[in-house]
Amino acid sequence: MNFSTIRTYFTDTQNAAPLAVFRILFGILMLWSIVRFAVNGWISKLYIEPQFFFSYYGFEWVQPLGEWTYIIFAVCGLSALFVAIGFKYRISIVIFFLSFTYIELMDKTTYLNHYYFISVLAFLLCWLPAHSYGAPGAGRKKAGRVPYYTVGAVKLLVGLVYFYAGLAKLNSDWLLQAQPLATWLPGRTDLPLLGSFLDQTWVAYFFSWAGAAFDLSAPFLLLYRRTRSWTYAVVVLFHILTWLLFPIGMFPFIMIGAALIFFPGAWHERVWQRLAPSRWLPATAGRTPQAERGTFGLRPNVLPGAVIGFLLLGQLVLPWRYLAQPGELFWHEEGFRFSWRVMLMEKAGYAQFWLENPRNGRRQAVQNHHFLTAFQEKQMSFQPDMMREYAQLLARHYRQSKNWDTVAVYADVYVALNGRPSRRYVKPEVDLTQVSSAAEMLLPFDDTITGL
Amino acid sequence: MLGCRLFVLIKNVIMKKFALLLLTTILFWGCTDDGPSGPSADDFDREAILENWADNLIIPSFSNFSESTGQLHSSAETFAADPTQQNLESLRESWESSYLAFQHVSMFEMGLAMQIRYRDYLNIYPTDTEEIENSIQSGSYNLELPSLTDSQGFPALDYLLHGIGQNDTEILSYYTSDNNAENYRTYLTDLTERIDALTDQVLVSWTSGFRDEFVNNSGNGANSSLDMMVNDYIFYYEKNLRAGKIGIPAGVFSGNPLSSHVEAYYSNGFSKALFNEALTASINFFNGIHFNTDTNGQSLDDYLDYLNTMKEGADLTESINNQFELARDESEALNPDFAAQVLSNNTLMLSTYDELQKNVVNLKVDMLQALNINVDYVDADGD
Known part of the structure; x- marks a missing residue:
């Protein structure tokens, strides 16, 4: 790879449909998450009832606001809806990112990797022209064009989550003892049919090895046309299975939606045109995304490109910070968060x-x-x-x-x-x-x- | 709400479809592979534990306790009708045997018992003597009020039977010659009547439907009978047995001993007997020993042994039972009257607490992890 190919990555464009579909699914799933959170009574239970909240270092000032906490959730849900529709997209996604991240910073107790994933995705989306198709004011008949790197950045982030989650599984507990699955699976023997197998040792080993192999290979298999469809079927199967077996909320659906980013623009456009009748959207011509017009007087793509570059670089490096700590990571947990160690230990x-x-x-x-x-x-x-x-x-x-x-x-x-x-x-x-x-x-x- | 139901419905349908698909896959895989294979799933039956608990521990304990509360109430009526020294003594005996029998049902705070806060109405101590006297003086009180839980039940009876006067003559005088003697007698029988009525309600709920509901709810979600019962059991062991009977009077949570906080404070050295009975009940529950017999049925010990054969880990059942015995041994030397014990030599009380505490770790960390049960139902997501 030389400099000109990198430049091509920024100057060449591709079909905007994958990014638009990603934005719409993201918005819908986030709205659903917020509504579900509220319906379950968790806003009150997790952020209003406790007398004390555990803070992240440097974010002690982020506290729930008593009854006003509901407003933060309302703002977060509403901005998610706007993101889905594509209405006032830039402002909406920034508000979504800020409100969602504020919620996550309020109490360390509720830390989940997939909440962190959503914050990172939302931040990434702030810099992407995800509203240049399938949004009010954008073309409806034919998808616009966006720079290659915009779709590539999402692919890289999604792929990175799988791959790092797979790397984290390469340890003796997971592979040789089938832990923690050997502890968790026998607890689900009440599932119909499948349940009666879950307290067998070989099932825990099978799930452990298959899970690690899946996580490590999925991002690559999704990149290639020949393997993509089948791999996506496995993605759906894998996530539905984890949804049935473990209490992991919306995460499976987020990943099922996110992995669609690997499909080409033409495919998305076909599905899009079948699903969204033309009368839903105003018939205006496609427009040039913000990113191509340049920001703050910089050449197009320079600022967003740089920010996204730093973000992804950070994501590549951050999970390895535990290496700086002596001792067993699972024991002291310094560097355990923010590194895609998902469902990894009991x-x-x-x-x-x-x-x-x-x-x-x-x-x-x-x-x-x-x-x-x-x-x-x-x-x-x-x-x-x-x-x-x-x-x-x-x-x-x-x-x-x-x-x-x-x-x-x-x-x-x-x-x-x-x-x-x-x-x-x-x-x-x-x-x-x-x-x-x-x-x-x-x-x-x-x-x-x-x-x- | 409709959305939620629809969601659950869809989830169930998908679950079945997927289970079928996976079953096929796994069967195929299982047939072609000679990989390691654990004990068959049929080896362990959680429903058998629930059945044993319901039929051989819970219901018999409640039946026995219910008989004793009936006896307690009739002794109280006899005494109220004729407050003699002899009738006072036989009422005290009924109180003692009923209080002992209560130690075998106190941990089963589920179903109706949980709804009506059964344990709170029967055994909150220290009892509020001022409130008792106020109720008696005014003659108007509603024992169903949650605010009056600490002026009824066994601790209130303890006060009325042992603590109201310096000696038996003085105690009797409250029921005979006092200006409010009639009110004292009424309050006494109101208390025993209420204990008896509440117990009857709980027993009837178990025998008329709840038993089957309990046994059939044999899944392993957070709302399954096993999860809830195990959480109840650990809660009881930690809060009522370890803290209530030993830790709080020994001043573990306050820094200095609180002799007035012992169970059966006014009685003449009955607190240790109650503690011993409660410890026995806890041990029996863990091991599934049928009420009032030596028959050992299915319980947590068997489930742990079964899971242990899968994981070849440490023998947790043995550790837990050994630790129960160490706690028992440590408590042997305690004065029958814990109030006297904390005043004379609190160190012994604290060392008993330490031994009890060690099993909290075994039960709450190791056992819950082995059984894959979440401590206190926390319905948040994981990842």
Whole structure:
């Protein structure tokens, strides 16, 4: 590859239909996600009822807004709808990205890789001319043209999620012990027909190996015309299966929709014209996307191209940051988030916190439910950064409300990982208000998981 | 709502279709491959656990308890009609045996019991003596009010039978010569009547329909009987047994011992007997031992053993049972009256707490993980 091919990637154009279909499905699924979230009562349960929220480093200022939190969700849902329609697309997608990301930053407890995926996708979409087809003001008869890199960027991101999720599975627990599937699958024996096989050992191994092989190969097989259709059928099968087996919400549908980006423009156009009768959209001519007109006086595509380039580069590098941390990643979890480690481990813990007043030696146990919801307690009980934040909360509370002059916080924590017996996790003699990393507070893992 | 139903319907249809497709694939794969094969699915039957719990533990325990509450109420009526020393003593005996029998049903807070907050109405302690006296003085009270849970049930009876006066003569005087003697007698029988009536309701709900509902709900979602019962059991063990009976009086959560927070505080050293009975009930539930017999039926121990043969992990059943015994051994030396114990030598109380605590980890972390049960139903997505 030389410079001119790279330039071609930016200057040559392709059919805009894949991007438009992607935008429409994305908008619809996001609207559906938000409505589902509200209908399940989760807005109140997760963001209004708790007294305390776990923050991401640097984003402590992102907090739920009490009853106004509903407004954030409403704005998020409405902007998703506008994105789907293509109405005021640029503003809508920026609002969607901001509101959705705000929601995700409100409480670390609810972190999910697929929420993060949505934030990254939404950010990417802010820079793409995804409204140059199938949107008010855009051509309806024939798809417009968009630069190659715009569709390519989405393909790369979607493919990267699969591939990195596959790489993460290349470890001894997943491949040699079939964990955590050997723990999870026997719990679903109530499924009709399929269920009766799920507590057999070979099924866990089959699913583990097949899952890893699928994740690693899917992005490549989707790129080639000969293998694309069949691979897509497997994509659908795979995601429906995970939807049936695990409580993973909207993620399967998002991936089923996202993988359509690999199909060529002509295919999308055909489907589009069959699905959307021409009377739905105003009959105006196609228009030149923003990206081709240039932004801030720069040459066309330079700014969006640069931003997207940095985003994708970051995505390629970020999942490897755990290599900078000694010790077992699954144990200390420093660098576990934001790296497409999806459905990768079964980890649970129990955390009993102790408060000590060093002045008089008074020591008492904490009832976690006085401070945290059941869900927050569950998530905190095996994640060291959340334990530290909780310890700070406890110390603050006892200094301010109970007038203790100083507070030391210790914890008896036991954690079980991927079917291993539980073992002590946090050093019982460490005052958790005085530490700032997992390395300072955790006992060693005492076992080895080889692989990535 | 319609959307939700439609969604569930579609999900079910797809589930069946896919199951069929996958079944074919897997059958094909299974026939052609000599890969490792675990025990057959037929080896374990979760419904058998539910059946054993319902038919041999829950319903017999409630029947037995219901008999005892009937006896308690009739003793109270006898005493109210004729408040003599002898009738007071036999009422106390009924109270003791009924309170012991209660330890075998307290953990089964599901179905109707959960709806009516059965355990709260029967056993919230420390009881609110001021509220009891107010109710008696005014003569007007509605025991169905949630605000009055702490002035009824066994702890309120404990106060009325043991704590209201310095000695038996003084206690009797409240029911005979006091200005409000009639109110005292009425309040007493109102309490026993309510315990009896609530228990009857719960027992009837189990025998008339809920038993089948419970046993048939043998799937493994968060709303399945097994998941809910296991969560109830662990909740009971952690909050009511470990914390309520030992930890709170020992001052684990407050920094200093709270002798007045022991169960059966006013009685003459009955708290340890109640604790022992509750521990026995917890052990029996885990092992599926039929109520009042030595017969060992299907329960969590068998399920763990079965899953263990698949994973060749540590023997969790053995660890849990050993830890139960260690807790029992540690508690042997405790004074029959825990209130006296926390005042004289709280260290012993704290060490019993520590032994009980270790099994919270075994049950809540290791067992839940092995059984793939979510702690306290949290219906959020995962990924």
